[in-house]
Amino acid sequence: MAINQTSLSDQLAFDAKEVGKLQQAAKQNSPEAIKASAKQFEALFMNMIMKSMRDATPQDGLMDNSETKTYTAMLDQKVSENLAKRGIGLADVLFRQLSVTTATPATGPFGESTLDPTMKKPATPLKNSFESGIPAMTVPARQSFPAQAPHVKAFQDKLGAQAEEASRATGIPAKFMLGQAALETGWGKKEIIANDGSTSHNLFGIKASANWKGRVVEARTTEYVNGVPHSRIEKFRAYDSYADAFKDYGSMITNNPRYRNVMANATDATGFAQGLQRAGYATDPNYAAKLASIIKHSFVG
Template structure:
C-alpha cells in the first residue's frame, strides 16, 4: 500500500510503462482500467469543488493559486482511491473486456458482457429471458422532468398548478404564467444547476439570506439606473414547478411591499403591482409582461378560460 500511495499521478514514467506494455494481458488491461476509474473519481471531485466555489466568493483563503493546488491534490487523491480502495469498477472493466479463455464458461452461464459472444469465440444459444431477468435488464432510471419545447406546451405544463394557486390566493393564473414565460423564455432559458438539471426557478427568485435551500450562481442582467449590466447572482433551486409557485406566494407574503399583488384581479393589474413593488429592476418590466399576454398561446388560454366560465 505504501508504494501505491507514494506513486505520483504526475509521474510520466507511469504513462510510458502503460504504453510500453502494449497488448500484454492482463497487466496492461488492468492498469488501463485503474486509470479509467481514476478519471471518474476526478470528475466526482471536480463537481464537489464546483459546489464549494459557491461559498468561496468572499473567502480570503480562496484564490486562483489555491484552486490550482487543490486541483493537483484532487488528481492525486483520485489516483490513490482508484488503486487502494476503488468502487469495484476496475474489476468490472477487466472482466468485460478480457478475452481470456477462462471467461467463456462465465459467459455461457448467462453473465452479461460488453463484447459480443462471437468476438471471444463463444457461440451462445439465444433463449428467451424470464420475466424477472427482463425487468432487471431494461430497468432505466426515472426521468426527473420533460421540459416544454414550445409556448403552447409551456402553457399546458403550468396551467394546472397556476389554476390551483389562483384559486387559493386570488392571483391571476394568466398573469403567473405570463410572468414565468418572460422570466424563462417560455422555459427554454430556465436556469440549470451544476449538474445541468433544471432549477424549476420559473420566476428567477434570488437566493438571499432568507433562503436555506440549494442555489445556483449565474450572471443576470440588472438595470443600474442608467443602463442594463451583467452581474453575478445566486438563484434558488426547486424540486418541481409546484415548489416554485409555492415559494413565489411565500415570497410575496414575506414582504409588505407586495401587498398590492393580492388586490390584482386582472393580469395587467398584477403586472403593475410587481413593477411598483420593485420585483425587477427593469423599468419596462410591466410593459414586457403585457406584451407576453398578447402571444397567441396566452390568448388561446384566455379564450378557453373565458369559455369555461360561461358554460
C-alpha cells in the first residue's frame, strides 16, 4: 500500500497511529521513506532535548499549573516540528548513511564496487535511547582499527616503506616485521650503536655469526638461560641502511632452515610470534607474547 510521504514528513509521529505509518513507510526502503524517517527522528530528538530543558527549569511559580504545563508541552512539540523542518543537520546525516546502506552498490568497468569500503558492511540497528516509540532505524557499521599513539605512527612513518618493500619480496606481512623491529629496538629508542656513535641500522637484533661477512658492532644484551636473565657483550650485524636490515631479516626468515616453519604456520600475529620463539629466535620466555601484543594492538592493515 502506498504511503503519503508528504504527510509523514510534515507531522510528528507522537501517537501510535503515526508511528505505525512511519514503520510501514520505512519497510519500502525508498528514498522518500528514508528521508521521512530521518526527519521524524530529528524532530523527536529535538522534542526530547526541549523536554529535558523544561524539566531542568523550575516550574513552581505562581502562574504554573497543570494547564500551563499542557500548553507548554504543546508549544515544545510545535517548536520541535518547525526546527526539524528547517533542519539542524541530523536528518541529512541519517539520510546519507541510510541511503548508502540500502542502495545497490555502484560498480566500475570491471564489476568492482566503487563504494567506500568502510560503508559496505551490513547495517547494524541504532537502538532507541528514548522511551517514546521511535521506530527502529539502522546506520551502517564502520570498520574499526586501533588508534595509533604518536610514537607508533612516527615509527611506522619512518620504516613503513622499507617494511612494505621487504614484504613484497618475502611475503612476510609488513606489520609483523614492524612489530618485531619495535620490540627489538624499543620503538627506535634503543637501536644498537657502534663505538663511534653511528647506528648499526640493525632493527632485529640479528647477531653476527662466523659466516657473516659484513660490518660488526659490539653491544651489551640480555640473554635468558633457564629463564634467568644474564647480561653479555655480543657481536651484531651492521647495515648501511634500514632497507638493508629488512632485506637481511626477510632473507633469514624465508631461507634459513631454522625458521622454515614460521611462515607456514603464521596465520596471524600470535602464530607468527610463537613460531619465532619455537625456532629459538630469542631466549626471552615472554618474547612471543610481547611481539604478538605489539603487532595486534599497534599496527593496522
